[in-house]
Amino acid sequence: MSKRDDLTEAATDYALAHGLIGLSLRPLAAALGTSDRMLIYHFGSKDELVAAVLETSNQRSMALFGAMPPSTSLRAAVIDQWEMWTAQQVQQCQRMYVEAAALGLFGREPYASSVRESNVGWLDTIAAQLIRSGVGVDRAPRLAALIDATFNGVFLDRPLDGDDTARQIVEDLAEAIA
Amino acid sequence: MSKRDDLTEAATDYALAHGLIGLSLRPLAAALGTSDRMLIYHFGSKDELVAAVLETSNQRSMALFGAMPPSTSLRAAVIDQWEMWTAQQVQQCQRMYVEAAALGLFGREPYASSVRESNVGWLDTIAAQLIRSGVGVDRAPRLAALIDATFNGVFLDRPLDGDDTARQIVEDLAEAIA
DNA sequence: CAATCAATGTAGCAGATGCTACGTTCGTGG
DNA sequence: CCACGAACGTAGCATCTGCTACATTGATTG
Numbered sequence: 001m002s003k004r005d006d007l008t009e010a011a012t013d014y015a016l017a018h019g020l021i022g023l024s025l026r027p028l029a030a031a032l033g034t035s036d037r038m039l040i041y042h043f044g045s046k047d048e049l050v051a052a053v054l055e056t057s058n059q060r061s062m063a064l065f066g067a068m069p070p071s072t073s074l075r076a077a078v079i080d081q082w083e084m085w086t087a088q089q090v091q092q093c094q095r096m097y098v099e100a101a102a103l104g105l106f107g108r109e110p111y112a113s114s115v116r117e118s119n120v121g122w123l124d125t126i127a128a129q130l131i132r133s134g135v136g137v138d139r140a141p142r143l144a145a146l147i148d149a150t151f152n153g154v155f156l157d158r159p160l161d162g163d164d165t166a167r168q169i170v171e172d173l174a175e176a177i178a
Numbered sequence: 179m180s181k182r183d184d185l186t187e188a189a190t191d192y193a194l195a196h197g198l199i200g201l202s203l204r205p206l207a208a209a210l211g212t213s214d215r216m217l218i219y220h221f222g223s224k225d226e227l228v229a230a231v232l233e234t235s236n237q238r239s240m241a242l243f244g245a246m247p248p249s250t251s252l253r254a255a256v257i258d259q260w261e262m263w264t265a266q267q268v269q270q271c272q273r274m275y276v277e278a279a280a281l282g283l284f285g286r287e288p289y290a291s292s293v294r295e296s297n298v299g300w301l302d303t304i305a306a307q308l309i310r311s312g313v314g315v316d317r318a319p320r321l322a323a324l325i326d327a328t329f330n331g332v333f334l335d336r337p338l339d340g341d342d343t344a345r346q347i348v349e350d351l352a353e354a355i356a
Numbered sequence: 357c358a359a360t361c362a363a364t365g366t367a368g369c370a371g372a373t374g375c376t377a378c379g380t381t382c383g384t385g386g
Numbered sequence: 387c388c389a390c391g392a393a394c395g396t397a398g399c400a401t402c403t404g405c406t407a408c409a410t411t412g413a414t415t416g
Contacts, residue, residue, distance in 0.1 A: 003393085019284050021199060024373065038394065040375060095283055101334040102280030105273055106197050116338040145343065146350045150324070153331030156279040160294040165323065172324045176354040181363085203404065216364065218405060 004042045007032060011039075011049060012056040016092040020099040023050070047110045054100055054114040061093035062125045071133040078147060078174035081129065082167075085151055086158075094155055101152075123148060143177060182220045185210060189217075189227060190234040194270040198277040201228070225288045232278055232292040239271035240303045249311040256325060256352035259307065260345075263329055264336075272333055279330075301326060321355060 010032045015023055025036035025046060032039075043049040068084055071077035084090055097118060104112035127144035131137055150173050158166040188210045193201055203214035203224060210217075221227040246262055249255035262268055275296065282290035305322035309315055328351050336344045 021281060025375090026372080035395075036374075037376090037396085041393075046374065098334065099280050099283060101338075102277050103199060105277060105334075105337060107337065112338065115335070119335055119338060142346065142350055145347050146328070146354070149331035149335070149347050150328040150351075151331065152334050153327035153329065156276065156283075156330050156334075157293070157297055157327070159283060159285065160279075160290065160297060168320065169323050169327050172320055173328075173354075176324070176351075202402075204402080213365075214404075215366090215406090219363075224404060 007034070007039070007042055008049075008052045008056055012053045012060075015053050016057060016096055020050070020053075020096050021103060025049075051110040051114050054096070054110075054118065057093045057096050058118040058122065061090050061097075062121055064090050065125045065129065068129050068132075071129075073178065074130070074133065074135055074143075075174045075178035077130055077133040077135070078170065078177070081126065081147065082151060082170040085155070086163075086166075094152070098152060098155060146177065147173070185212070185217070185220055186227075186230045186234055190231045190238070193231050194235060194274055198228070198231075198274050199281060203227075229288045229292050232274070232288075232296065235271045235274050236296040236300065239268050239275075240299055242268050243303045243307065246307050246310075249307075251356065252308070252311065252313055252321075253352045253356035255308055255311040255313070256348065256355070259304065259325065260329065260348040263333070264341075264344075272330070276330060276333060324355065325351070 011028060014028055014031050018027075025039050029036045029039050039049060040046075043052065064087075065081075065084060068080065071080045085094060097115070100111045100118075101115045104115045123141065123144050126148055127140040130140040130143055130147075135143060150169070154166045154169050189206060192206055192209050196205075203217050207214045207217050217227060218224075221230065242265075243259075243262060246258065249258045263272060275293070278289045278296075279293045282293045301319065301322050304326055305318040308318040308321055308325075313321060328347070332344045332347050
């Protein structure tokens with residue numbers, strides 16, 4: 001594992017804990033036991049570092065999601081996916097994804113590109129779990145898109161509205177599409 | 179109309195066009211024909227300015243949404259609401275809401291509070307239009323929460339995925355809950 | 357007329373930002 | 387042995403950030 005890879009993993013941990021918006025090199029470097037100087041040295045620019053962090057985060061959450069067991073029904077799949085979504089590790093990745101998407105709302109790079117790239121694999125990951133749970137291959141992609149959108153939206157307001165409200169919305173969605 | 183109110187309206191226009199993340203006083207002031215000095219003078223701090231801008235934006239979008247005519251069915255209401263959501267003026271407000279929510283993901287003020295406050299009135303506004311469209315008073319609030327979440331989620335990725343994908347998700351949602 | 361006070365200009369502060377210039381250590385290959 | 391290049395430290399630059407100190411205008415009001 002190269003030094004750059006180590007730094008990427010550690011930087012991802014830091015960004016997951018402290019947020020992507022307002023991330024700056026000096027505090028990050030200090031937490032990693034290095035200097036802003038060295039981060040630029042290894043990554044070339046802050047943008048490249050951010051791109052690497054976002055990719056790492058995305059791969060982590062896809063790995064966790066991809067390891068989900070099959071659910072017993074579509075309805076159960078929605079609930080199970082939400083529980084995975086809000087499990088500590090995945091939740092942090094989703095939160096950072098939302099931050100990246102917000103940063104990319106005006107097309108700003110590297111956020112917009114990273115988010116676009118993440119999204120493809122991510123929808124596949126959701127669809128795959130649906131298929132494993134017995135959903136038809138033809139129906140899965142569109143369901144995945146709907147579930148993904150709703151989950152992201154719930155996620156935006158969850159810290160404010162509370163977990164119970166969030167849960168209810170998810171259950172209503174499950175009920176509606178099942 | 180006081181000078182502060184004028185500035186609030188103009189600052190809201192500017193923030194809607196240029197984004198909330200990374201908003202800074204000097205460029206904003208220059209666009210408004212004043213100085214950062216005067217913005218602080220009138221608002222006390224950047225945070226208060228931001229809070230005023232968010233409240234103004236929220237009121238604008240609620241006014242536009244509140245003026246929607248009744249739809250002919252729940253299914254039509256979802257479609258109509260999405261069209262209103264993505265209409266130029268409302269869309270900018272929603273985009274800023276998403277930015278504010280992302281900024282508030284870690285509890286940062288004044289974003290978290292502003293978002294929390296916006297959300298209450300906003301869900302009421304959606305529910306009211308549903309009721310006007312013939313949805314039962316008991317069912318409307320939970321449907322509003324689901325619609326709001328899904329729309330926000332679709333909104334996050336819409337600039338990347340495109341309008342057609344977004345539209346399809348919305349139609350799938352309409353189909354599911356109708 | 358005098359006094360007050362809101363409104364504004366000019367200048368600047370202290371800190372943070374991404375990034376660079378420059379020099380040094382140190383292990384490796386010719 | 388020695389030259390080279392990767393890896394790193396120190397210091398700094400230019401710019402931006404929110405915000406403040408201070409002085410001045412100008413209109414209102416006793």
